[in-house]
Amino acid sequence: YHRLSIMSTRYSRGYSNNENKCLKKWNANGKMREKSLTMDTLNPQVKAVEYAVRGPIVTKAGDIERGLQQVTTTYLPIILTIHINTSCLYVQVVALCSFPELLDSSSFPEDAKQRARRILQGCGGQSLGSYSASQGVDCIRQDIAVYIEQRDKGVPADWDNIYLTTGASDGIVSILKMLVSGQGRSRSGVMIPIPQYPLYSAAISEMEAVQINYYLDEDNCWALDINELHRAYQAAKEHCHPRVICIINPGNPTGQVQSKKCIEEVLHFAYEENLFVMSDEVYQDNVYSPDCQFHSFKKVLYEMGPEYFNTVELASFHSTSKGYSGECGFRGGYMEVLNLDLEVKAQLVKLLSVRLCPPVSGQAAMDVIVNPPLPHEPSYLQFHKEKRAVLGALAEKAQMTEQILNTVPGIKCNPVQGAMYAFPRIFIPPRAVEEAMSLGISPDMMYCLRLLEETGICLVPGSGFGQREGTYHFRMTILPTTEKLKVLLEKLRDFHIKFLKEYASLEEPKR
Amino acid sequence: YHRLSIMSTRYSRGYSNNENKCLKKWNANGKMREKSLTMDTLNPQVKAVEYAVRGPIVTKAGDIERGLQQVTTTYLPIILTIHINTSCLYVQVVALCSFPELLDSSSFPEDAKQRARRILQGCGGQSLGSYSASQGVDCIRQDIAVYIEQRDKGVPADWDNIYLTTGASDGIVSILKMLVSGQGRSRSGVMIPIPQYPLYSAAISEMEAVQINYYLDEDNCWALDINELHRAYQAAKEHCHPRVICIINPGNPTGQVQSKKCIEEVLHFAYEENLFVMSDEVYQDNVYSPDCQFHSFKKVLYEMGPEYFNTVELASFHSTSKGYSGECGFRGGYMEVLNLDLEVKAQLVKLLSVRLCPPVSGQAAMDVIVNPPLPHEPSYLQFHKEKRAVLGALAEKAQMTEQILNTVPGIKCNPVQGAMYAFPRIFIPPRAVEEAMSLGISPDMMYCLRLLEETGICLVPGSGFGQREGTYHFRMTILPTTEKLKVLLEKLRDFHIKFLKEYASLEEPKR
Incomplete structure (x- = not known):
């Protein structure tokens, strides 16, 4: 399982790096100069914080984007950041306020x-x-x-x-x-x-x-x-x-x-x-x-x-x-x-x-x-056209995302009634679950890491948001353009089917 | 002491307001609906926080500026906020980045x-x-x-x-x-x-x-x-x-x-x-x-x-x-x-x-x-002219502030070698100290409150920054224009002399 050992090495980068733990020096008086701040002396509340939205998956995606990490297969940098091509009026007002001339x-x-x-x-x-x-x-x-x-x-x-x-x-x-x-x-x-x-x-x-x-x-x-x-x-x-x-x-x-x-x-x-x-x-x-x-x-x-x-x-x-x-x-x-x-x-x-x-x-x-243009104001038509376009496209993508995801065997997605995300439930075969456990990571984390490495698609594992035990999910934004999102959903479907097949073909895990 | 009773009332506004402490209502089941968050149930660490730079003096100054509070004598709104008439280049770049068109x-x-x-x-x-x-x-x-x-x-x-x-x-x-x-x-x-x-x-x-x-x-x-x-x-x-x-x-x-x-x-x-x-x-x-x-x-x-x-x-x-x-x-x-x-x-x-x-x-x-214009760049001359002007004026005002303050009996100011503030030591007569104590506020707080009410000048009492016990100070920015700062320092001098005289003429405090 060469792939897995790579994954495990990568995952541990920066998370269990011990190389500088023993960095001790003798100071002038013959005392040890240790680091004053180590994992042992760090505020335990800080240690306890988890924040999946910017966690290891997103860090890794950023590293890949910046060429700091190689991926094994075709690389397609689809890192889903929040960005909307927004109405002029916001940025016009900010620019005017910044530079009143x-x-x-x-x-x-x-x-x-x-x-x-x-x-x-x-x-x-x-x-x-x-x-x-x-x-x-x-x-x-x-x-x-x-x-x-x-x-x-x-x-x-x-x-x-x-x-x-x-x-x-x-x-x-x-x-x-x-x-x-x-x-x-x-x-x-x-x-x-x-x-x-x-x-x-x-x-x-x-x-x-x-x-x-x-x-x-x-x-x-x-x-x-x-x-x-x-x-x-x-x-x-x-x-x-x-x-x-x-x-x-x-x-x-x-x-x-x-x-x-x-x-x-x-x-x-x-x-x-x-x-x-x-x-x-x-x-x-x-x-x-x-x-x-x-x-x-x-x-x-x-x-x-x-x-x-x-x-x-x-x-x-x-x-x-x-x-x-x-x-x-x-x-x-x-x-x-x-x-x-x-x-x-x-x-x-x-x-x-x-x-x-x-x-x-x-x-x-x-x-x-909170103060959008009124009908008699010059920006009104443009602003509302842009607003309708953005919200219309989001509504369309919300529906499309649900529909396409629900065509994939082993994925079940609730309607995206609002916000900007789908949070579908994914089936992860028992053999994959066991493999993730043996790597010390959650099964949906392993799923998302493999997805990122193999397709460049960056999703956040459900375990970062909390889910009922034994269920697995991921969060996916609906923010890319409709065309891009469609391609992305299809790649995701292909990956998922391949993933299921791969683990189904493996022997049943020993219990 | 009519003045003092006013001061005391004002000071307590918003700081010891008990009027809604007893706001209890009966809910549908005949239980009391108390506030879930009161001074008794507030995070004690939050309660312990003190932040003089935006404390009661500055709040009061803001209220005066907005006409929410009347002052007893001539009102001159010199609230010393940090603002420098800054170089174009910063705001030009921010405006360009905000609205790339x-x-x-x-x-x-x-x-x-x-x-x-x-x-x-x-x-x-x-x-x-x-x-x-x-x-x-x-x-x-x-x-x-x-x-x-x-x-x-x-x-x-x-x-x-x-x-x-x-x-x-x-x-x-x-x-x-x-x-x-x-x-x-x-x-x-x-x-x-x-x-x-x-x-x-x-x-x-x-x-x-x-x-x-x-x-x-x-x-x-x-x-x-x-x-x-x-x-x-x-x-x-x-x-x-x-x-x-x-x-x-x-x-x-x-x-x-x-x-x-x-x-x-x-x-x-x-x-x-x-x-x-x-x-x-x-x-x-x-x-x-x-x-x-x-x-x-x-x-x-x-x-x-x-x-x-x-x-x-x-x-x-x-x-x-x-x-x-x-x-x-x-x-x-x-x-x-x-x-x-x-x-x-x-x-x-x-x-x-x-x-x-x-x-x-x-x-x-x-x-x-961190990236100011270089000699060959079009903004260079203008930028460095502005920079020299700002820093030159600050240096001049730093010196002037120290000099004028040191002419006032009962004020002693160290050289303002850097940063943006003078922090002179002020003598507060024992009778004034006792009066402040009886109002439950620190003597330099009382001094600054009176200064604000009588002159409109807003300074922050030294007690908000810490000082050796028995010494009193205030912090004053050197940011107003030279002319304004001069007027301000003169008003401050007049106030201080009047303040000393007033408390010197009062009988000695009983011990």
């Missing part, structure tokens, strides 16, 4: 200039180059509040509850950080969906909180089942203090869109059990299934009446990185936090102020996202 | 376009809008390595050791996070200068590490005294495990520039005691005293010989936010980490990857900072 140029539409002028007026020194307030630029926070009110059909939004963040991740980590306390059985527990976006599990590890898994129902299009929430909560109560429930809607990596009824159930549950609610709604503009609609947790909470709306603590998160813009490099985002205790709010502002402010260009990009 | 415009110099093209080629999808690698864009890391080699007169720099960060703060927090471990007497101790930039103390509180203070020598221009390092280390060893030494050079808030000899002593000490060295060099371009010169810790380490250069673990930090550019809103920065254990390095990359990537526009700005 361009405001005199006739090559920009007037509405881009108006937006840029408004943002600059809110910035210190009228420049993106100054720090902003820690909560973000006031006028951008006001625009966000207006956006939320419109999105939620008039549910009131107070810009004092809006905080600009460095992508959504920054906000999520900040809120979690506030909620972690206690020791032993009173240590804070954080309920997260499984499968989940691994930022949650990474932050929980780093903060030494207790991760409480509630499993999404794969047989029911990854829906959230309220009985499973109760089960997970009751079981966790035995050994920790459940304080927060996190929901990702639309789901990452699972792509489901939650029904209004289900959101009501979650909010009622949070109300009854005194949980803080964190709703990750970064894919709110990415809903493709005609049967589905995005409902914000806030709007549903409002409709449940003041008894709920005035009490349940809810933080919801949005970002510039998804939607139909995909401006992830600017690291823009915001959170809206409802019903926060006033003293705690001052603590939150203090905590956020330690990082001074979120990148101001990301704040500017966020402003355009 | 501008590359066809004739209104940009060719060298700005070349830089933008090079950066874009290194970016995913040739766009600032995509995530970059977690360590940053490769070609920018390469440019940084070249810059460091030139700065350090040929000391080799490997771009594999360079990590782009979200401002310098992000890098500092990430490195500290790796180094914190152990419990009780083996808990990690972090040596920091006093006075210090409060990011350090805030991060230490948040991570529950042990803060080890070494005091800078105010009587000797805030120099670092190696005997004081030994004293602090030996004392700390009794109750924790000192693992890191942090140095800020040039100093924030103290403005001193470290001599080469002193850096050698620190590095020798770190070598002997097996400490990880963190050198915060964000003000490396801000040296004004003709007698002083910036020496990087790395260069000095190199000159101490391979025994040191190949063993001492050193992380040094730089940023787009200072220097002669002051592009703080872009949140650009980098760190170079030497002699890191290879396995630990993989852990660092993993940790950084959880936040996906630093803002790509900040990375682009960093690239221009």
Whole structure:
């Protein structure tokens, strides 16, 4: 098994490298000069962090792309990064804000200039180059509040509850950080969906909180089942203090869109059990299934009446990185936090102020996202044409991905109702499972490594997101162009069939 | 004392607001619905964080500026934020990278376009809008390595050791996070200068590490005294495990520039005691005293010989936010980490990857900072004229600030050798000290609050940075224009004299 030994060597690169462990030198006084920071003395919480989205597979893919690693067969660099060919308006406004002399140029539409002028007026020194307030630029926070009110059909939004963040991740980590306390059985527990976006599990590890898994129902299009929430909560109560429930809607990596009824159930549950609610709604503009609609947790909470709306603590998160813009490099985002205790709010502002402010260009990009052009503005037609094109293509690719994957024997894919990913279940033959175990890696990791080496396609193994034991998945974005995605799905199908055949032809594993 | 009661009320606003503490509601089942997150259930580490640079004084100044708070006397909004009227080239390159269609415009110099093209080629999808690698864009890391080699007169720099960060703060927090471990007497101790930039103390509180203070020598221009390092280390060893030494050079808030000899002593000490060295060099371009010169810790380490250069673990930090550019809103920065254990390095990359990537526009700005125009390039003359003007004005203001402050009875200011701040010692009369104590605030906080209310000048009290007990200071930036700064210093002088007179005329405090 030459191939396997290669794989095993490669996988271990940088992960179990011991060559410098014994680097000790004698210093002037005859004492040993050891490294002060080794795997033995590293913060154990840092060691515990796992983050598959940028894990070994993606590192390896990057190495391959940069020619640092050779692949054994035909090489096709399809590394699925998030990038959308985005509307002009975002980048026009950011360019204008960055270099305001361009405001005199006739090559920009007037509405881009108006937006840029408004943002600059809110910035210190009228420049993106100054720090902003820690909560973000006031006028951008006001625009966000207006956006939320419109999105939620008039549910009131107070810009004092809006905080600009460095992508959504920054906000999520900040809120979690506030909620972690206690020791032993009173240590804070954080309920997260499984499968989940691994930022949650990474932050929980780093903060030494207790991760409480509630499993999404794969047989029911990854829906959230309220009985499973109760089960997970009751079981966790035995050994920790459940304080927060996190929901990702639309789901990452699972792509489901939650029904209004289900959101009501979650909010009622949070109300009854005194949980803080964190709703990750970064894919709110990415809903493709005609049967589905995005409902914000806030709007549903409002409709449940003041008894709920005035009490349940809810933080919801949005970002510039998804939607139909995909401006992830600017690291823009915001959170809206409802019903926060006033003293705690001052603590939150203090905590956020330690990082001074979120990148101001990301704040500017966020402003355009919540403030798209109106019918009378010059950018309107172009912007909405681009938006329709991006969302239309994503909807088409969501459907195509599901369909093609479901033609492959041993792959079963739920509908991609929203977000940007398919998360199909894959059958891995017992012989392959055993082989992976003997290499000390998870079977879906081995699957994805082989896929990368043999086809250049970079997918993230399901084990990085969490999955029911004995099931295997991968996450795949639907972001390449339709043509490219089709080629890619076909290559994937061929690989999968070959993989199944290869392991079926091997003798049965000994038990 | 009407004034004081106002001050006291204002100070308490948002800091001891108890009005919503009793917000309890009965839920449907007759249970109480309490807030899940209150001061009692907040993460105690978050509560412990202090961050004066954006503390109550700055919050209050912002409220005044936005008309949310009235001031009793003439109002003059001099809130000293960091903003430098910066060179075109930075913002031109960021604008070009943001909106690459501008590359066809004739209104940009060719060298700005070349830089933008090079950066874009290194970016995913040739766009600032995509995530970059977690360590940053490769070609920018390469440019940084070249810059460091030139700065350090040929000391080799490997771009594999360079990590782009979200401002310098992000890098500092990430490195500290790796180094914190152990419990009780083996808990990690972090040596920091006093006075210090409060990011350090805030991060230490948040991570529950042990803060080890070494005091800078105010009587000797805030120099670092190696005997004081030994004293602090030996004392700390009794109750924790000192693992890191942090140095800020040039100093924030103290403005001193470290001599080469002193850096050698620190590095020798770190070598002997097996400490990880963190050198915060964000003000490396801000040296004004003709007698002083910036020496990087790395260069000095190199000159101490391979025994040191190949063993001492050193992380040094730089940023787009200072220097002669002051592009703080872009949140650009980098760190170079030497002699890191290879396995630990993989852990660092993993940790950084959880936040996906630093803002790509900040990375682009960093690239221009390390890659200024060369003599044959069209932007050269303009750029260097601007650079000289900015640094010349800062040097002039550094001197003027020291001189004017030293004419005021009861204020004593060390030379502002570098960085962007004066940190003068102020005499606060015993009666004023007692009054502050009775209000439950530090005397320099009371001083700065009154200064803000009576003159609109916003300074940060020394207690936010740390100071020897019984001494009082404030931090003041030298960033306003020369004319404005002069007016400001005169107003400050008048205030100080009035303040002294007022408290001298009061009866002596009863003891």
